[in-house]
Amino acid sequence: xxxxxxxxxxxxxxxxxxxxxxxxxxxxxxxxxxxxxxxxxxxxxxxxxxxxxxxxxxxxxxxxxxxxxxxxxxxxxxxxxxxxxxxxxxxxxxxxxxxxxxxxxxxxxxxxxxxxxxxxxxxxxxxxxxxxxxxxxxxxxxxxxxxxxxxxxxxxxxxxxxxxxxxxxxxxxxxxxxxxxxxxxxxxxxxxxxxxxxxxxxxxxxxxxxxxxxxxxxxxxxxxxxxxxxxxxxxxxxxxxxxxxxxxxxxxxxxxxxxxxxxxxxxxxxxxxxxxxxxxxxxxxxxxxxxxxxxxxxxxxxxxxxxxxxxxxxxxxxxxxxxxxxxxxxxxxxxxxxxxxxxxxxxxxxxxxxxxxxxxxxxxxxxxxxxxxxxxxxxxxxxxxxxxxxxxxxxxxxxxxxxxxxxxxxxxxxxxxxxxxxxxx
Amino acid sequence: xxxxxxxxxxxxxxxxxxxxxxxxxxxxxxxxxxxxxxxxxxxxxxxxxxxxxxxxxxxxxxxxxxxxxxxxxxxxxxxxxxxxxxxxxxxxxxxxxxxxxxxxxxxxxxxxxxxxxxxxxxxxxxxxxxxxxxxxxxxxxxxxxxxxxxxxxxxxxxxxxxxxxxxxxxxxxxxxxxxxxxxxxxxxxxxxxxxxxxxxxxxxxxxxxxxxxxxxxxxxxxxxxxxxxxxxxxxxxxxxxxxxxxxxxxxxxxxxxxxxxxxxxxxxxxxxxxxxxxxxxxxxxxxxxxxxxxxxxxxxxxxxxxxxxxxxxxxxxxxxxxxxxxxxxxxxxxxxxxxxxxxxxxxxxxxxxxxxxxxxxxxxxxxxxxxxxxxxxxxxxxxxxxxxxxxxxxxxxxxxxxxxxxxxxxxxxxxxxxxxxxxxx
Numbered sequence: 001x002x003x004x005x006x007x008x009x010x011x012x013x014x015x016x017x018x019x020x021x022x023x024x025x026x027x028x029x030x031x032x033x034x035x036x037x038x039x040x041x042x043x044x045x046x047x048x049x050x051x052x053x054x055x056x057x058x059x060x061x062x063x064x065x066x067x068x069x070x071x072x073x074x075x076x077x078x079x080x081x082x083x084x085x086x087x088x089x090x091x092x093x094x095x096x097x098x099x100x101x102x103x104x105x106x107x108x109x110x111x112x113x114x115x116x117x118x119x120x121x122x123x124x125x126x127x128x129x130x131x132x133x134x135x136x137x138x139x140x141x142x143x144x145x146x147x148x149x150x151x152x153x154x155x156x157x158x159x160x161x162x163x164x165x166x167x168x169x170x171x172x173x174x175x176x177x178x179x180x181x182x183x184x185x186x187x188x189x190x191x192x193x194x195x196x197x198x199x200x201x202x203x204x205x206x207x208x209x210x211x212x213x214x215x216x217x218x219x220x221x222x223x224x225x226x227x228x229x230x231x232x233x234x235x236x237x238x239x240x241x242x243x244x245x246x247x248x249x250x251x252x253x254x255x256x257x258x259x260x261x262x263x264x265x266x267x268x269x270x271x272x273x274x275x276x277x278x279x280x281x282x283x284x285x286x287x288x289x290x291x292x293x294x295x296x297x298x299x300x301x302x303x304x305x306x307x308x309x310x311x312x313x314x315x316x317x318x319x320x321x322x323x324x325x326x327x328x329x330x331x332x333x334x335x336x337x338x339x340x341x342x343x344x345x346x347x348x349x350x351x352x353x354x355x356x357x358x359x360x361x362x363x364x365x366x367x368x369x370x371x372x373x374x375x376x377x378x379x380x381x382x383x384x385x386x387x388x389x390x391x392x393x394x395x396x397x398x399x400x401x402x403x404x405x406x407x408x409x410x411x412x413x414x415x416x417x418x419x420x421x422x423x424x425x
Numbered sequence: 426x427x428x429x430x431x432x433x434x435x436x437x438x439x440x441x442x443x444x445x446x447x448x449x450x451x452x453x454x455x456x457x458x459x460x461x462x463x464x465x466x467x468x469x470x471x472x473x474x475x476x477x478x479x480x481x482x483x484x485x486x487x488x489x490x491x492x493x494x495x496x497x498x499x500x501x502x503x504x505x506x507x508x509x510x511x512x513x514x515x516x517x518x519x520x521x522x523x524x525x526x527x528x529x530x531x532x533x534x535x536x537x538x539x540x541x542x543x544x545x546x547x548x549x550x551x552x553x554x555x556x557x558x559x560x561x562x563x564x565x566x567x568x569x570x571x572x573x574x575x576x577x578x579x580x581x582x583x584x585x586x587x588x589x590x591x592x593x594x595x596x597x598x599x600x601x602x603x604x605x606x607x608x609x610x611x612x613x614x615x616x617x618x619x620x621x622x623x624x625x626x627x628x629x630x631x632x633x634x635x636x637x638x639x640x641x642x643x644x645x646x647x648x649x650x651x652x653x654x655x656x657x658x659x660x661x662x663x664x665x666x667x668x669x670x671x672x673x674x675x676x677x678x679x680x681x682x683x684x685x686x687x688x689x690x691x692x693x694x695x696x697x698x699x700x701x702x703x704x705x706x707x708x709x710x711x712x713x714x715x716x717x718x719x720x721x722x723x724x725x726x727x728x729x730x731x732x733x734x735x736x737x738x739x740x741x742x743x744x745x746x747x748x749x750x751x752x753x754x755x756x757x758x759x760x761x762x763x764x765x766x767x768x769x770x771x772x773x774x775x776x777x778x779x780x781x782x783x784x785x786x787x788x789x790x791x792x793x794x795x796x797x798x799x800x801x802x803x804x805x806x807x808x809x810x811x812x813x814x815x816x817x818x819x820x821x822x823x824x825x826x827x828x829x830x831x832x833x834x835x836x837x838x839x840x841x842x843x844x845x846x847x848x849x850x
């Protein structure tokens with residue numbers, strides 16, 4: 001059994017978790033997996049964490065890692081698309097296998113990086129880039145390959161799911177939920193990547209690429225976040241039998257890939273509706289397998305490190321077997337992205353209006369003029385001359401809906417279009 | 426790309442599903458997976474189904490398949506441990522890879538068969554033996570290998586889960602629920618394998634073997650089924666905040682593997698509690714990944730065939746790569762099975778008693794004498810001189826509990842110990 005040598009870039013939350021697993025389970029991996037993996041080098045912005053982890057002797061420079069021909073696998077846990085990209089590219093070019101947790105990188109230039117890995121006959125593994133510790137990329141690239149996948153729906157951002165759960169279960173406002181998430185370490189100082197949907201957009205781009213065998217990048221997804229959701233929306237939804245989740249959706253349609261990230265009302269009976277807190281879940285529909293769901297912790301040191309080390313061991317198995325990559329890039333088709341304007345779905349619309357006669361007639365007329373048919377309307381919370389009109393529509397075209405809302409927003413009696421939440425059922 | 430040739434034993438529900446996938450997706454597999462698989466031979470008890478599927482020209486004898494050196498992969502979908510075992514053994518001996526959905530076979534002699542496969546340097550894949558189409562064996566043998574798994578809890582029998590769901594949601598009796606399941610094709614004429622827990626026992630033996638890296642066979646599991654569960658138990662459970670599920674449980678403990686199959690009360694907030702109908706789900710807890718769950722259709726033609734063909738394609742990939750098995754048997758430890766008598770858990774006990782003064786005191790005294798501490802007691806359904814006493818206990822030792830119940834059953838005022846349901850929380 002030859003020793004497979006590892007180098008680690010990045011000693012943050014996930015990196016520390018990786019080091020701890022490698023330290024505590026080395027002997028288990030020899031016995032159960034039949035591989036001997038050894039961390040021989042690490043680097044990071046600061047040396048402190050290497051000292052804390054007892055691996056100060058391995059701390060070195062990036063250049064020393066690139067130049068070391070003995071290193072078999074580079075683990076990239078820097079994040080982002082700057083230096084991390086250079087690390088991945090230089091490692092692959094020098095014939096090293098790469099394991100990464102970098103969703104931004106894989107969602108923006110995964111195609112190029114996988115092509116480079118194939119050219120050099122090395123593995124580029126990225127299970128940890130989506131869903132933390134949940135096995136999802138491997139099942140889609142292996143167990144489920146006999147299926148034509150028709151849809152992937154995911155709760156893939158733990159921060160926003162935690163906030164929405166708090167708002168739903170405890171009536172917290174968006175601001176209070178964000179503050180609570182920050183205190184617990186679930187939200188960053190600048191929460192934009194999470195609350196505005198960019199993190200989820202990167203993840204669904206990666207999942208869609210694998211599910212539909214076609215390259216989808218983060219630029220193909222226009223995310224909507226949860227900033228406009230209020231506790232009242234969650235109460236209204238629940239009364240109607242729905243939960244509100246920030247859903248990442250990718251569907252195969254006859255007109256191309258339908259891909260989006262936005263707050264979504266899901267029937268309470270849907271398996272995703274009861275996925276709460278920082279948990280993630282990915283729901284996959286295949287033509288043979290039917291409906292499947294993969295659930296677990298979507299973030300945090302342990303879960304993400306579990307996926308990273310899983311990838312490392314898998315690559316080490318292949319190295320031991322003396323074989324090159326078995327599965328590389330699976331984007332063998334080239335399907336178009338269907339424009340969001342072509343979406344047809346049901347909508348929950350909350351309008352903040354001036355509470356006076358004629359407002360309902362005026363707003364309803366605009367919907368009618370744009371071919372948007374109303375399923376139900378309720379009025380809520382008249383206060384200080386303002387009220388909320390809450391419409392639920394039948395299936396309507398997105399372009400028509402947006403045109404209607406643009407016109408409604410201009411009405412003198414309308415304060416604002418306060419919430420747009422699409423329904424899945 | 427060389428053509429990988431397949432032979433299929435068994436043209437029942439799953440076999441037909443496999444043929445249909447291979448027929449409809451052959452070109453997809455070439456393009457997306459990079460393998461060319463071709464069914465060249467099949468056999469079954471009767472030829473009719475081969476005619477229906479348009480593959481009558483491939484219908485042949487078992488001997489012809491064993492003797493055909495061109496066949497790369499044998500798919501065994503006969504079931505049981507008789508001829509199926511011969512098929513698997515002879516195929517492996519002649520150097521053919523084997524894909525099987527046979528839980529009984531893998532749970533009874535999986536160790537021997539995997540050893541034989543290793544000896545001949547061929548793959549023996551069995552994803553479809555547990556959880557229908559749900560990827561669970563592959564994730565445990567690949568993505569989750571960086572974890573020490575502490576527990577696997579599964580709803581792995583769709584028939585009983587369908588029946589319990591009907592009893593819970595519609596108040597059906599056990600007999601009516603069974604009749605309903607039969608009408609829908611979810612239960613067989615002789616339902617014993619399902620309702621008495623043998624099917625679930627085989628599946629948890631397979632999962633435990635992989636999770637804990639130690640061989641567990643179906644003989645290590647003493648299953649309890651759902652025959653004694655009544656709609657009243659389900660109502661009582663729900664009032665207490667629990668769902669009743671036929672749970673297959675395997676836990677790593679300091680005293681060995683705790684493995685069992687029995688009706689179990691699960692908190693309604695547990696992810697498994699809302700898995701209803703014929704759906705299956707397997708809940709896996711690892712030291713790094715934390716809590717994960719894999720959900721999907723646990724039976725039926727499409728889902729099981731999805732897993733079978735997934736295994737076929739995976740083996741074909743390895744054949745294409747010119748490499749032997751990467752992962753074989755993972756039972757590298759030899760852990761003892763902890764006797765059921767050493768279990769410590771909470772219990773829900775329903776006693777049917779004669780409704781007269783002193784019964785409660787008499788039964789409670791017996792529990793006390795055996796060191797079983799009571800958490801709550803309610804009396805229900807006094808009718809024709811009989812009543813139900815429903816006890817919920819604090820954590821108690823199984824041996825003590827069984828001794829107490831044996832004594833209670835002998836009391837003149839006790840008709841029977843009507844239900845024993847263990848609690849998980």
